[in-house]
Amino acid sequence: ASVRQFNELAAGLDNAVVVNVSRDLPFALARFCGAEGLENVQVASDFRRGFGDNLGLVQTDGPLAQLLARAVIVVDGEGTVLHSQLVEEIATEPDYEAALAALR
Numbered sequence: 001a002s003v004r005q006f007n008e009l010a011a012g013l014d015n016a017v018v019v020n021v022s023r024d025l026p027f028a029l030a031r032f033c034g035a036e037g038l039e040n041v042q043v044a045s046d047f048r049r050g051f052g053d054n055l056g057l058v059q060t061d062g063p064l065a066q067l068l069a070r071a072v073i074v075v076d077g078e079g080t081v082l083h084s085q086l087v088e089e090i091a092t093e094p095d096y097e098a099a100l101a102a103l104r
Helices: 002-010 026-036 050-055 096-103
Strands: 018-022 041-045 071-075 081-086
Touching: 002 018, 002 026, 002 041, 002 096, 026 041, 071 096, 081 096
Parallel strands: 018 041
Antiparallel strands: 071 081
């Protein structure tokens, strides 16, 4: 759900690129974006596990173990992290306004 929301928000932003990172395989991500009409989001597959492992975003237990936790990271053009949020519960939406505020 959050990638859909960021897709809508990104439509009005000219200074940002939204990247959705998932452990899904690239072909599955492409199929999902096509089915959902996600045109303002770039997707990246972490099926080789480098991104999530390096950033500490991997869920370690429960039915979603080894999948990525829900997180939002806002990075500027220089590579500086302007905002980050690790959402505590996977079913909880991230703070969209805080992410957008970091872009202003």
